[in-house]
Amino acid sequence: xxxxxxxxxxxxxxxxxxxxxxxxxxxxxxxxxxxxxxxxxxxxxxxxxxxxxxxxxxxxxxxxxxxxxxxxxxxxxxxxxxxxxxxxxxxxxxxxxxxxxxxxxxxxxxxxxxxxxxxxxxxxxxxxxxxxxxxxxxxxxxxxxxxxxxxxxxxxxxxxxxxxxxxxxxxxxxxxxxxxxxxxxxxxxxxxxxxxxxxxxxxxxxxxxxxxxxxxxxxxxxxxxxxxxxxxxxxxxxxxxxxxxxxxxxxxxxxxxxxxxxxxxxxxxxxxxxxxxxxxxxxxxxxxxxxxxxxxxxxxxxxxxxxxxxxxxxxxxxxxxxxxxxxxxxxxxxxxxxxxxxxxxxxxxxxxxxxxxxxxxxxxxxxxxxxxxxxxxxx
Amino acid sequence: xxxxxxxxxxxxxxxxxxxxxxxxxxxxxxxxxxxxxxxxxxxxxxxxxxxxxxxxxxxxxxxxxxxxxxxxxxxxxxxxxxxxxxxxxxxxxxxxxxxxxxxxxxxxxxxxxxxxxxxxxxxxxxxxxxxxxxxxxxxxxxxxxxxxxxxxxxxxxxxxxxxxxxxxxxxxxxxxxxxxxxxxxxxxxxxxxxxxxxxxxxxxxxxxxxxxxxxxxxxxxxxxxxxxxxxxxxxxxxxxxxxxxxxxxxxxxxxxxxxxxxxxxxxxxxxxxxxxxxxxxxxxxxxxxxxxxxxxxxxxxxxxxxxxxxxxxxxxxxxxxxxxxxxxxxxxxxxxxxxxxxxxxxxxxxxxxxxxxxxxxxxxxxxxxxxxxxxxxxx
Numbered sequence: 001x002x003x004x005x006x007x008x009x010x011x012x013x014x015x016x017x018x019x020x021x022x023x024x025x026x027x028x029x030x031x032x033x034x035x036x037x038x039x040x041x042x043x044x045x046x047x048x049x050x051x052x053x054x055x056x057x058x059x060x061x062x063x064x065x066x067x068x069x070x071x072x073x074x075x076x077x078x079x080x081x082x083x084x085x086x087x088x089x090x091x092x093x094x095x096x097x098x099x100x101x102x103x104x105x106x107x108x109x110x111x112x113x114x115x116x117x118x119x120x121x122x123x124x125x126x127x128x129x130x131x132x133x134x135x136x137x138x139x140x141x142x143x144x145x146x147x148x149x150x151x152x153x154x155x156x157x158x159x160x161x162x163x164x165x166x167x168x169x170x171x172x173x174x175x176x177x178x179x180x181x182x183x184x185x186x187x188x189x190x191x192x193x194x195x196x197x198x199x200x201x202x203x204x205x206x207x208x209x210x211x212x213x214x215x216x217x218x219x220x221x222x223x224x225x226x227x228x229x230x231x232x233x234x235x236x237x238x239x240x241x242x243x244x245x246x247x248x249x250x251x252x253x254x255x256x257x258x259x260x261x262x263x264x265x266x267x268x269x270x271x272x273x274x275x276x277x278x279x280x281x282x283x284x285x286x287x288x289x290x291x292x293x294x295x296x297x298x299x300x301x302x303x304x305x306x307x308x309x310x311x312x313x314x315x316x317x318x319x320x321x322x323x324x325x326x327x328x329x330x331x332x333x334x335x336x337x338x339x340x341x342x343x344x345x346x347x348x349x350x351x352x353x354x355x356x357x358x359x360x361x362x363x364x365x366x367x368x369x370x371x372x373x374x375x376x377x378x379x
Numbered sequence: 380x381x382x383x384x385x386x387x388x389x390x391x392x393x394x395x396x397x398x399x400x401x402x403x404x405x406x407x408x409x410x411x412x413x414x415x416x417x418x419x420x421x422x423x424x425x426x427x428x429x430x431x432x433x434x435x436x437x438x439x440x441x442x443x444x445x446x447x448x449x450x451x452x453x454x455x456x457x458x459x460x461x462x463x464x465x466x467x468x469x470x471x472x473x474x475x476x477x478x479x480x481x482x483x484x485x486x487x488x489x490x491x492x493x494x495x496x497x498x499x500x501x502x503x504x505x506x507x508x509x510x511x512x513x514x515x516x517x518x519x520x521x522x523x524x525x526x527x528x529x530x531x532x533x534x535x536x537x538x539x540x541x542x543x544x545x546x547x548x549x550x551x552x553x554x555x556x557x558x559x560x561x562x563x564x565x566x567x568x569x570x571x572x573x574x575x576x577x578x579x580x581x582x583x584x585x586x587x588x589x590x591x592x593x594x595x596x597x598x599x600x601x602x603x604x605x606x607x608x609x610x611x612x613x614x615x616x617x618x619x620x621x622x623x624x625x626x627x628x629x630x631x632x633x634x635x636x637x638x639x640x641x642x643x644x645x646x647x648x649x650x651x652x653x654x655x656x657x658x659x660x661x662x663x664x665x666x667x668x669x670x671x672x673x674x675x676x677x678x679x680x681x682x683x684x685x686x687x688x689x690x691x692x693x694x695x696x697x698x699x700x701x702x703x704x705x706x707x708x709x710x711x712x713x714x715x716x717x718x719x720x721x722x723x724x725x726x727x728x729x730x731x732x733x734x735x736x737x738x739x740x741x742x743x744x745x746x747x748x749x750x751x752x753x754x755x756x757x758x
Contacts, residue, residue: 054657054658055657083682084682086646086682087649087659087682089649090649090656253681254681259676267465270466270468270469277469278433278434279433279693279695280466282696289681290685292681297638297678297679297680297681298678298679298681299676299677299678299679300676300677300678300679300689301676302632302633302668302671302676302677302691303462303465303466305691306669306691306692306693306696307691307693307696308690308691309688309689309690309691310679310688310689310690311687311688311689311690312681312684312685312686312687312688313685314658314685314686316658317661317685317686
């Protein structure tokens with residue numbers, strides 16, 4: 001009951017044009033022949049992660065997206081602001097495939113034993129270009145899914161799980177013992193909450209709404225602080241004091257949240273230090289910004305002494321830092337807990353064409369916590 | 380012709396009071412008996428460094444300083460703003476001596492051989508409480524000055540020279556090969572310019588005024604960018620591109636300068652990288668904030684990918700990082716070049732009482748580049 005492999009199939013593309021617009025479309029491209037160490041995956045599910053949006057939307061104003069073309073082959077354009085355009089120079093005129101990860105069925109395999117062994121199997125894969133009906137992937141980038149697991153369950157096996165594992169590994173590598181996490185009710189945040197519980201790592205969850213507090217508390221979270229509450233700074237200082245958290249991962253980026261976290265860490269450190277120290281506490285306080293839900297500037301008030309750092313954190317350099325063996329260890333961990341710790345949930349499923357409807361684009365561009373789209377390229 | 384040692388002598392003190400003011404005064408304190416490994420230094424010169432101002436002024440509004448008491452024993456009060464007061468809690472009511480470094484004559488010595496060997500010598504010393512007529516110091520904190528060198532020439536032997544050496548050492552420890560420095564026409568900036576030339580480390584100097592550009596160029600600086608010039612971003616990008624500088628030390632702290640430096644580093648890295656990278660260039664770009672000439676918030680626009688960091692940098696933790704041997708090596712270097720690379724200059728000399736005149740306080744609180752005070756406690 002195998003489906004015949006077509007000669008061509010659809011692939012989602014994003015291109016930035018000279019006139020400062022991004023254009024999204026579905027291109028008919030040749031289905032590739034897998035090389036010796038590759039498998040051809042019929043992609044059945046691919047999530048839209050925040051980390052896909054930069055490449056997909058190129059910083060364009062999604063609220064001004066306009067669609068033309070037939071319903072099954074839409075062409076969407078949206079304006080790219082001046083401020084963003086400078087960073088886009090190198091991709092002007094280059095039509096780029098999108099989609100960091102996904103899962104599907106191996107429908108053809110290269111000559112190597114490792115490739116042949118995957119024929120007919122469901123696999124998750126990372127490596128880009130997954131918003132497509134077919135994708136040829138190196139065997140090394142595939143994670144075989146347990147027998148009987150549908151592709152949709154394995155579509156988010158890399159980005160969020162490896163990021164969650166990466167946060168806790170980074171904590172250990174840099175000699176911290178507890179974590180603070182923002183936008184903590186996200187799919188990723190819920191995973192981190194589960195993983196920290198199983199690792200007995202104290203975690204301070206920062207959310208923005210009461211129902212998100214409730215969600216995390218009902219999932220067993222010990223420390224949940226609502227940044228919209230008038231008592232937020234006191235609540236966070238108390239939670240940071242009890243957990244001794246000196247490392248935070250921040251998904252918001254813009255605004256004062258990163259700075260507020262450092263302020264509370266410093267207040268907690270000073271409270272336990274006793275005597276006055278003219279340059280602040282000696283304990284190093286770090287915030288890594290790994291997302292940009294708020295694209296405005298980050299504002300640092302610097303009222304936390306001199307032992308602090310803020311910086312970008314990205315999965316790929318972290319994986320390079322821990323090396324191939326480290327990556328393999330983390331992937332085994334993900335595979336073993338794919339339906340428990342590292343389970344994902346989606347609020348909507350769309351086809352490739354559905355992912356290019358302006359209202360859908362606007363919905364995922366908002367990156368509302370709790371809202372997550374899954375593309376079914378062959379659905 | 381040795382002066383008799385008095386039983387008591389003056390020491391400058393700073394105390395933050397419950398009613399949110401800082402009070403500066405000269406206290407009559409007992410001249411200490413040196414312990415076995417200590418020497419008693421008659422302090423002849425001590426600089427007012429930016430790093431002394433936090434302890435001295437406690438973030439008070441110097442423009443509102445009011446002096447009472449006799450001319451030779453003034454008592455100055457100035458209001459501490461609400462925003463700063465929170466960080467001052469631990470020092471409320473604690474009268475604190477001030478002055479990170481200075482130089483003078485050893486007029487008494489403890490029983491150890493090392494202490495006795497310094498008797499009668501001119502020494503520079505670090506360790507705090509140097510805004511005083513007499514200070515007992517551990518021998519390990521003393522740097523004997525070359526024969527015949529007046530104390531004033533050795534008064535700034537630690538903070539600025541070690542900071543300059545620390546910047547270049549940090550650059551090497553963290554695998555960078557060139558530096559960017561702001562407020563580059565300062566005493567410290569001029570030292571860094573000389574040291575980088577002798578070490579053949581490419582240095583990009585950022586200043587704010589044409590005469591500062593001229594000062595540094597006439598001192599042999601290859602790269603000087605004026606942040607007030609309309610072409611600043613292009614100039615800095617070009618200089619960073621030519622030097623491949625990926626590390627900056629920023630004395631200003633507040634505002635957008637740190638962010639602008641990262642933006643220019645990213646532009647230079649992208650220009651040399653060729654193809655578009657969705658998360659920005661892979662090269663890590665770092666700004667260390669070591670001063671706070673602008674006490675306003677630091678604003679980061681984050682248009683420089685994910686491989687970036689901003690953080691505080693302080694001399695003391697750096698010295699701990701390199702250990703005793705490393706510190707000894709740097710101190711030998713300073714001693715050998717005290718009248719060349721590491722020479723300081725002062726715009727004004729004042730007595731202890733003179734340092735507490737409101738107009739003088741306001742002058743050094745402004746931290747104008749090129750203006751530097753030297754206190755002569757026995758002058």
